[in-house]
Amino acid sequence: AVSQTLPMNFGIDSIGDIVTVPGGTYSTIKMTVSYPSSRTIIWTDLDFGVRVMSESYQGNSDNPSTIEKLTKFDLPF
Numbered sequence: 001a002v003s004q005t006l007p008m009n010f011g012i013d014s015i016g017d018i019v020t021v022p023g024g025t026y027s028t029i030k031m032t033v034s035y036p037s038s039r040t041i042i043w044t045d046l047d048f049g050v051r052v053m054s055e056s057y058q059g060n061s062d063n064p065s066t067i068e069k070l071t072k073f074d075l076p077f
Contacts, residue, residue, distance in 0.1 A: 009034040019043045019052050023070035026052045048073075 013030040020026075028043040043053045050073060055064040 006035055013041070016046070017043065021053050021069040021071070023052070023073050026050075026070075028052055048075075 009032075011032050011034075013032055015029050017028050017030050018025060019028045026043075026045045027047070028045060031042045031044065033040045033042065038056065038058050040054055040056045042051060044050065045052050050070065051068075052070045054066075054068045056066040057063070058065045
C-alpha cells in the first residue's frame with residue numbers, strides 16, 4: 001500500500017458574517033480549505049459549530065461545482 005498526503009492550506013477568512021440559508025440565519029466563521037486542484041469555502045455557526053453552508057470549486061473556476069446549505073437544525077434539548 002502506498003500512502004500520499006496532498007498539500008492543504010487552511011485559513012479563516014472572517015468571523016461574524018451573517019448567513020441566511022433555508023435552515024435559518026446564523027452568525028458564522030468563514031473558512032477556506034485549499035488543495036492543489038480544488039478549494040472549499042465553509043461557513044460554520046459560531047454557537048454550535050454546525051456547518052451552515054459550503055461551496056466547492058474545481059481548479060481556478062470562479063463558479064462553485066457544489067453548493068450545500070443547511071435545511072434544518074433541531075437541538076435535542
